[in-house]
Amino acid sequence: MHNIQRNLLGRADALLLLGLALFMAYLLSGEMYWHYLHPRFRPVTATAALAMAGLGLFALFRPPRPSGGRTLAFALMLGLSLASLPATDPFGSRGGGRGVAEAETAEEVPENETGYLRLNTGELYDLAENNELSKHPGPGFAVRGFVRRDPELDRQGLFGLYRVALYCCFADATAVGIVVRPPDGALPEDGTWVRTAGRLNPTPDGASWPDIQVPGIFYASTLPGYVFAADTVVAVAAPREPFMFEWRAAPPYAY
Incomplete structure (x- = not known):
């Protein structure tokens, strides 16, 4: 026995x-x-x-x-x-519940974004921090991410646009983003994914932005001293893998 x-x-x-x-x-x-x-x-x-x-x-x-x-x-x-199954999105972003095929179709570059340099928010952040924006002539940049609203930004007609960088796992995930001024003043809903094209302009006073929190992560970094003046803001489905796994220093960038 x-x-x-x-x-x-x-x-x-x-x-x-x-x-x-x-x-x-x-x-x-x-x-x-x-x-x-x-x-x-x-x-x-x-x-x-x-x-x-x-x-x-x-x-x-x-x-x-x-x-x-x-x-x-x-x-x-x-x-x-x-x-842990099914894994949920811990960052409060919403992609509309579309399938992968629909998401890829929704992310096709429209004609009014032709010529814009496509890159992720982390790469755009680095270009600004390293004073390299002028190295990329053209109408501007195209980025995508999820929207974070903040009362202080709302009062100025602005919203935050973020991507989450994953270096190893959730424990070291950080959100990197920019402040966006939509062309028509209409602010997208908090947590939705958008694609935007426009120019990154320095603010007159080099102002920093409020500490915007992203659910599920310890730290979010918002590019200080710049506003992204959007020519277009288009709602899209979240990409199949929404994190930034790559962070390139030269084209082709990891859009």
């Missing part, structure tokens, strides 16, 4: 390990991996999943010495992993 209980506990550990391996394989096979980690860590996750699957299979046929603490730890990890 003692041997039977020992084998059952050992095989429970094996099944839990296989469950964790299947969870990681599920993330790798779909489009949800970026909800958890930067895509560059896919090879690491794949290696870990294979190792865990191998250990699980070995333990299934050669049950280890039973340990209630180990079994509980494995069960807790698997339970938390499953509880």
Whole structure:
């Protein structure tokens, strides 16, 4: 009887390990991996999943010495992993619930944005900070992101436009954005995604902006001393992977 209980506990550990391996394989096979980690860590996750699957299979046929603490730890990890599905958007942005195909169609560059340099908010932030805006002649820049409203900005007819940079995982996510003046004075709804084209102009007094909070992250950085004078502001679906995973210093930029 003692041997039977020992084998059952050992095989429970094996099944839990296989469950964790299947969870990681599920993330790798779909489009949800970026909800958890930067895509560059896919090879690491794949290696870990294979190792865990191998250990699980070995333990299934050669049950280890039973340990209630180990079994509980494995069960807790698997339970938390499953509880995280489906991963939700922690940053308060809304993309209209469209599918990937619709989102890609919605993001096609319209004719009235022809000639604008497409880049992300982090890259535009760096161009301004490094005094390199003049190196890119043309009608201006095209960026996209989610809207953050603030009472102080509302009074000035402005809104914040942000993207979240993910370097490793949610723990180090930071929001980087600019302040936008819409061409018609109409302020988009908070949390919606928009694409805008226009010029980044210095403010007369080099003013900084209020500390705008983005749900789910510790720090948001808003480019000080500049306002993006928009020629167009168009509501769009959120991109399939809304984070900024790349941050390039030269064209082609990671729009």
